[in-house]
Amino acid sequence: MIDSKHLQLILAIHQCGSLSKASQKLNLTQSALSHQLKNLEESLGVALFHRVGNQLFFTEAGKEFKDKGAKIAKELNALEQRIQEIKESQLKRYIHGYSETEAQRLSNQANSIAEYLHFDSVWQPGSTILEVGCGVGAQTVIIADKNPDCKIVSIDISKKSIAQAQQKVQEAGMTNVEFRLQDVNELIKGKKEIYDHVFICFVLEHISEPQQVLQNLKSIIKPGGTITVIEGDHGSTFFYPENDFARKVIDAQVKLQQGKGGNANIGREVYPLLSKAGFQEIVVSPRQIYVDGTRPALVDGFIKNTFTAMMQGMSETVLKEGLVSKSDYDLGIEGLLRTAEADGVFSYTFFKGIGVNL
Ligand SMILES: C[S@@+](CC[C@H](N)C(=O)[O-])C[C@H]1O[C@@H](n2cnc3c(N)ncnc32)[C@H](O)[C@@H]1O
Structure with missing residues (x-):
């Protein structure tokens, strides 16, 4: 009563x-x-x-x-x-954490590579799209802007990130996004809503059962609807000048993520994961971010403020876990920043996969 x-x-x-x-x-x-x-x-x-x-x-x-x-x-x-x-x-098990620096890094990442990842992030007008793990809304504002006639429902497990995402969307004057504090695993349980499409970017890499999550997501996509998965793969990184310490730093991050149940090399698994989860007509397209001195916006936006910033952001945890010594770590960061100089080259590949729920 x-x-x-x-x-x-x-x-x-x-x-x-x-x-x-x-x-x-x-x-x-x-x-x-x-x-x-x-x-x-x-x-x-x-x-x-x-x-x-x-x-x-x-x-x-x-x-x-x-x-x-x-x-x-x-x-x-x-x-x-x-x-x-x-x-x-x-x-706290989430390796990137929820600091202001990380929020800024996520925005730098999304904005610097938006045209590479999102030139084709367009759904039929009138669709309802579920965005899983929206974080601070860095991708949300891009997809919401490109799809003004779609409704976006964005979820995340971090209350703080949701609040920041909400503010970002409000400041951009967008009204087609609804935010919910929700765990992707909880979302499936009630199966109250069915979506036209699902969008999930840089989340599966942090989840220990990505195939299970994809299978569950499939069950809340309408027949004929799609899922879009975007993930990076640290193993795709190459740069000039080569630097052993920079490699050590990247490898340490891969190990750290692995230790927490994630996978920093998951990009290469987007196809098998979608396929095993039962999606059809899968198309995976690698999105290579190639940077040299002729692309100054990417030198700052990607080499410095996205990739190296990610490695810098995790230094404390990596050092605490004893995965690399402090002096080697510092030399590794120097090595990564060296690739941002006039004769440097840096390349990283993201994998964008789309599967249909038939
Ligand atoms: C690397 S951030 C990516 C954020 C955003 N997609 C972007 O690309 O900027 C990963 C996000 O996934 C969220 N996340 C992790 N596990 C989750 C789960 N089980 N359910 C919902 N969100 C989750 C984290 O809180 C974090 O905000």
Whole structure:
């Protein structure tokens, strides 16, 4: 009979002293609030308030409800906070973390290579697209802009990232994106919604059961709908001048990710993963980001602010795990930055796979 919504309702009336103020606080119309209150009183079979004109006074049952309800609400809040803490400790397993520097890096990454990854990220107008692991919305704003007549539902497990993504979309004046704090594994359970298309970028590399996730996602795509997967592959990296320390740093990151159940070389597995998950008509296209001195925007945007920044961002964890010594790490970063000089070359390949749910 009593649920947490009722607790909020009674406590809001108590705190605000009137139905009109409580309805504002709860973001309800006054008539919706009165209706809910009436239903509660009816289901309990007892009045919780005496009404004298516009004023409400608690009855004996109402006082008991308010006093015990306040205690229960406090415990519920504490429980929610504890669950959030547990969730956040799980998030710490995510190797890139959720710092401001990483948020900036994700935006630099998305913007510097947008034309390579997204020239064909276009879906039929009217489609609903699920974006899995939107992070701070770096890809979201690009796909939402290219698909103004599609609805994008973007999910992530990080509350902080979702808030940043929401702000980014608002600042860009976009209204076709809805954000949800949700784990991709939870999403499947209720199977309440079915999507026209799914978009998942730089997420499978962090997940220990990527094939299972793809299989589950397939079950929430409409027949004839598609999935688009984008992943990198650290093994595709080559550069000039060659540098053993830079290689060591990249290898250390691959090992670190592996140790946390992920795979930094997953790009080469996009085809087999999609195929084993049951998708049809799969097309995987490698998107090579080749950078030399003739492409200054990529020298800064990709070599320095995306790839090297990623390696720098993980230095603390890599060093803590003893995967490479501090001096070798520093020399490796120097080696990567050296490729950004006038005679340097850097190349990295992303893999974009599209599969159909037939
Ligand atoms: C490298 S970031 C990529 C973010 C964004 N797609 C981009 O390309 O900028 C990976 C994101 O996946 C999210 N993520 C990891 N595991 C997830 C899960 N099980 N369900 C939903 N999101 C998840 C992380 O919180 C993080 O924001």
